[in-house]
Amino acid sequence: MKKVFNPDKASWNELLKRPTQTVAAIETVVNEIFTEVKLKGDQAVSRYTQLFDGTTPENALVSEEEISQAVKSVSPELKEAIELAKSNITTFHTAQKTKRVSVETTNGVMCWQEKRPIQKVGLYIPGGSAPLFSTILMLAVPANIAGCKEIVLCTPPDKEGKINPAILYTANLCGVTKIYKIGGIQAIAAMTFGTESVSSVYKIFGPGNQYVTVAKQLATKYNVAIDMPAGPSELLVYADDTAMPSFVASDLLSQAEHGPDSQVILVSISEKIINEIEKEIEAQLDKLPRKDIAIQAIANSKLILVHTEEEALEMINAYGPEHFIVISEHEDYFVENIQNAGSVFIGNYTPESAGDYASGTNHTLPTNGYAKQYSGVNLGSFLKSMTFQKISEKGIQNIGPAIETMADAEGLQAHKNAVSIRLKSLQ
């Protein structure tokens, strides 16, 4: 672990740098697969599933029977846990509903704003060692609350052509319309262009490896929106002497086990707590099954001592962490003044894991400094805002002359004329 004491502000940029990825090589592959899927549809998807996943399911669409078998095979304990998480996520995201915003801006000029659901959304859930059913909760629950009509889910099959039962159980529980055994680039391409069996969607959500990330970027060139650009997961903890070192160490390690490129940063004004947390990390690290991964992430992690809380805050805002844990006797200062963070975890008993699974907040959050300008996934991610206006005869008489003047000054006579012709009819 790198300990950095009172770094000069000029060095912050370098100090807070994220691992960069080169994607140029990937782009060629992604482009090729997109072209193939666009041209050949299901046939191309099937070929890539064989190539990348080593299997060719007879039917990419998961059947009712497969779902009911999965429902049976998930343990009651896990079902109960998932239901509790679903309940909290539902509560928090339902509270985010907004009412129509309606204003008479000038006498006779009614304007309003309404949010309406994106009709067709696609969710991507990666395969691999960990079946990320928790991400289904985070995406399908708000999609349903928003009122999206079609919720398509793609996830890669294992070598036997199967999907993990917890994934199927959760997708079914959360009202996913259709589940497809399709992974990687070909899944993103299928949801972008549509195939004989997969319908195209308007917006694609969900995490994935570099290939999926580049595929989602490419999808935006074909009239599809995405939730946000992706990068390796990251955690920044601010801790003072009120923090329990063993708790903080466990949080830093929970982040580190995500992948060797995970980002883990501790900022403090207390040298004492830094040293205590460092010792705790070493003690806990040894017992982890994913130790090999965590060690690599921890090797890149930074324990940073700064002079003051103000300096700490400035550094945290400059970094813009995806996850920000603050354990401080002055927690209010940080909570009120943090400008750039995806999700904030406050106090000794609020581990990041809580937000990852069950507190109710969303775990799909901006990484890579994108917290400076992107929201994490929330109810609004599945809605779009539309405006309406209705102007009365009186209303157009009130604002018409101003419109004529402005249109004239912009040299747009037909814009002016659309008002003049109405004003004349009212004379």
Place this chain on the structure above:
Amino acid sequence: MKKVFNPDKASWNELLKRPTQTVAAIETVVNEIFTEVKLKGDQAVSRYTQLFDGTTPENALVSEEEISQAVKSVSPELKEAIELAKSNITTFHTAQKTKRVSVETTNGVMCWQEKRPIQKVGLYIPGGSAPLFSTILMLAVPANIAGCKEIVLCTPPDKEGKINPAILYTANLCGVTKIYKIGGIQAIAAMTFGTESVSSVYKIFGPGNQYVTVAKQLATKYNVAIDMPAGPSELLVYADDTAMPSFVASDLLSQAEHGPDSQVILVSISEKIINEIEKEIEAQLDKLPRKDIAIQAIANSKLILVHTEEEALEMINAYGPEHFIVISEHEDYFVENIQNAGSVFIGNYTPESAGDYASGTNHTLPTNGYAKQYSGVNLGSFLKSMTFQKISEKGIQNIGPAIETMADAEGLQAHKNAVSIRLKSLQ
């Protein structure tokens, strides 16, 4: 004008197709300028300003003196019109403020969502024949209401190195922090990377030609967000026999004068009104100063007769117009059921021009069918949503076991451990 009567649903896709643009050639130029500006900063910007705008202003930053001169030279009538528009836009966008959403999802688990301003935003205002000061109102007013700290504006200088006074007046009125005489690709590059004199921003807003559009797309690869992908402006009108043909014709023409690639579509269930509007277009077209442009757009425009209001609605939702005017005795049916549109204008006295300038709604709207998944610019475009959670000892005891179960099922032991270590300490 193309009249299409009762088109078969299978032909809709072709019928509603937008003009496509090839941007591959542009991408090379844009990449080159980005690289130059990143490496050489102000020097590169200055060179491209000379190359593309035919001038090299001594200072790209507009001075206080230039602004006060501009304020003096704008006519009182135009100032009054701009102030009225600003007042309505302020009223409508202020009404969009939301409160903190706060919920105790489980006993002891407090979750809340807050919107905080994007600290640094950049606005791009094109030059050319029409000085688009109205777009400054649409972008700078909500940026200010949101509380953005830095609002940078770039706009190209004319051959004398000057900016139109109405642009400077409006930018100053709406609290723009800094105005730069920089246009096109080099402006987007400068706001993306920052130069010695231009500070980099987190999100770039505003319209532009193909070069600016591609530059904004490229900016998203360098940790900058953009308001939305852009395309040619478009208007779809639904009119029945309650519509005034001359009004509708004036609206279609106001859209057509934007550019030869503008999209103008009329949908109706009345052959009578289609014919009347067609005649009115011919009569009004002749008198327009931008007639040459409008003729080209009108040549591509479509007057479409359908059987029923239901069919009309389905077609409109399939198209997803940027601007949608509805003049119908059943306007409520359309207003309630329109799913995909940027902004909706209702009734005979609500011309699109009203929303373009002064009703209070925003005129920066999704084109090219993006109304299916993108919002028009609104207050939320300048904010990002952050979540917070604070869990008590009781709270972690309530949801901890569920988190342990789920983390275990996902194979993430360190995530589980972050909870277990806390639960143990409370035993």
